[in-house]
Amino acid sequence: MTRRRPVTEPVPTTPVIHTIPPAQVLPRLAALQTTSIADLKQQWRELFGKEPPPFNKAYIQSRLAYRIQELAYGGLRPETRARLEALGEQLDGGNIVLRRIRADSRPLPGTRLLREYDGVQHVVTVRADDFEFEGRPYRSLSAITRHITGTRWNGWTFFGLKGRPGA
Structure with a gap:
């Protein structure tokens, strides 16, 4: 007797928004303050193309605000990203584990x-x-x-x- 594997239906995905007209930025940012957490999570799916993290409403609002502006005006330039990566490597020798430990624990020396x-x-x-x-x-x-x-x-x-x- 052979067992049938259960048929799984594909999870519907929300298409990712790739650009936002600059005229929509301010109204969308203002609307974030009064939007329910369920609607914020739906916006997350639309703007990031993945499930939202299990963080609080304020975190999700702030990341959505950044993403809206990024999609309207563009993100960091490649030179800026490279510079930030280089600075991070100077601090921890390129060890991502050390970078995460430091970011999650004590403030940097000199603080x-x-x-x-x-x-x-x-x-x-x-x-x-x-x-x-x-x-x-x-x-x-x-x-x-x-x-x-x-x-x-x-x-x-x-x-x-x-x-x-x-x-």
């Missing part, structure tokens, strides 16, 4: 984190392997936060970075 607490502005400088606060090195933002507040806080949350590195 200054500012936080006002009890009427005093506190400045932390991110260094390659630690953080500098008031001229002293600290291994974690939580240690700095404990120094500032006198209580235990998540340092990444205290300085507005949301989560821990790699989280």
